[in-house]
Amino acid sequence: MSQKVLVTGLGPVSSLGIGRDAFDAALFAGRVGTSTIRSFDTSEFRTDQAGEVHDFVAEQICKNVTGEQYGRSSLLAAAAARLAVEDAGLGQVDLDAARIAICMGTTSGESQEMERATAEYLVTTPGVISADAADKLPAQRIGEAVAVELAAGHSDDITFSTACSASNYSIAYGSLLIASGKADIAIVGGADAVCRWAHAGFYRLGAMSPDVCRPFDAEREGMLTAEGGVALVLESEAHAKARGAVPLATVLGAGINCDADHMVAPNRDSVARCIRLAHERAGITPDQVDYISAHGTGTKANDATESSAIADVFGASPPPVSSIKSMLGHTMGAASGFGAVACVLGLLRQMCPPTANFRELDPDVPLTDVVPNVGRPARLDVVQNHGFAFGGNNAIVLFGKV
Structure with missing residues (x-):
């Protein structure tokens, strides 16, 4: 069991x-x-x-x-x-x-x-x-x-x-x-x-x-x-x-795939497939996701590809999406781990972490809310954490409120 x-x-x-x-x-x-x-x-x-x-x-x-x-x-x-x-x-x-x-x-x-x-x-x-x-x-x-x-x-x-x-x-x-x-x-x-x-x-x-x-x-x-x-x-x-531990969140499920399409460029279809796989493994539907911690590197290619893949799955009204790399920088192998911590803290606080240094949304980024510059209160029950890597290594984990 x-x-x-x-x-x-x-x-x-x-x-x-x-x-x-x-x-x-x-x-x-x-x-x-x-x-x-x-x-x-x-x-x-x-x-x-x-x-x-x-x-x-x-x-x-x-x-x-x-x-x-x-x-x-x-x-x-x-x-x-x-x-x-x-x-x-x-x-x-x-x-x-x-x-x-x-x-x-x-x-x-x-x-x-x-x-x-x-x-x-x-x-x-x-x-x-x-x-x-x-x-x-x-x-x-x-x-x-x-x-x-x-x-x-x-x-x-x-x-x-x-x-x-x-x-x-x-x-x-x-x-x-x-x-x-x-x-x-x-x-x-x-x-x-x-x-x-x-x-x-x-x-x-x-x-x-x-x-x-x-x-x-x-x-x-x-x-x-x-x-x-x-x-x-x-x-x-x-x-x-x-042992009487206080739970902070639940791990609902994860999706992992590897497209091996390009050494450094992300693949939109593969990212979208990974999101759907994570939802399937977690037993949820897109409308249940309340916040996404994006890979969000700040490069032209990554942000456009990732946000387009999100739109492919969530349609015209995706949940709030932010990138903590705006604050931390890219911590490489630790990056999605910090994203996971941010997701758990968001569930505990009932707040979306922000995208810092933000001024104006790129017209080529099909998102509606990037939580600009400061965290914002929100009702969070299910949150989604993205991690993408060179070679098409994609991994997404979903966390739930206790």
Whole structure:
């Protein structure tokens, strides 16, 4: 028999704030977390803005992992997981007794460590990479760091590398493990760190804004790279009830597809199919969706394609649609995880998160309400979270009010 899947804890580590309360306050106020990049020299780029987590010190949050063992992406993930289990009221006794799955997502893995290893190989010690650098490189270390931080050696952990939809993949997979009775708790989410090579790649694609991200705006110029770690605690209803947990939301279902149509360009029909698949899996109809957290990168192609796919499914009167990348920047593998946190907070607050930096709707964007600049009260029972990635990797998760 299928188990009902509940969200019981949230752990955001972002440029908008660290921890549920700080993130919540900044999100609905429409505060912009992007700023001038500090982590590398940007003098050769037209764009010098990103969503860096300037005040992140892993050792102030984490109990069992350090920077000597893990790279920045892994530390962001571990810190997010620690915050999420604390938010859920899970103690070590609870974690030790439960069947735990750890499902994390990433785009670039340990990107900063890859840059350091490359510098070693090419400059510092030509032809040689140190054992310390090599040890930190595998993307799987992100899921491992969460397991080590939570002292969950008995857990199953997996790291999805499906780029910018990876957190939604992790949420969908963790939900399936719980619904099928294979796990009591799933720690799901994702992490990525700001790095020069990812910044350069998107810059070379012509996808970067020179100042701020303006999704759906007539004058939008592109995205901004960003970093962060995000985790949600998912539990079976039976497990949550047994320990007296306070549920925050339900996971209604998810849809995942991959069109492999183009290396970087999104496919409108495929996105629409993914939306319909998610609705089918969640057992709902389009008219039941009260809000959509869009992928909304702020590029011309993504916003036009995504909004057109929404119109294909919802018709001329779609629900409010906003993009929190306007505030966070694009946190890559963590992006849809932050979208999930925003959806859950929206259900709790009964408010739609805003699209910041907004001035005028693009005529080619067939949306009617992008929740401009500040959060707005709304009746929310069902909310929809989008995550799309290069190669046509699409993942959509639906959440419901408890």
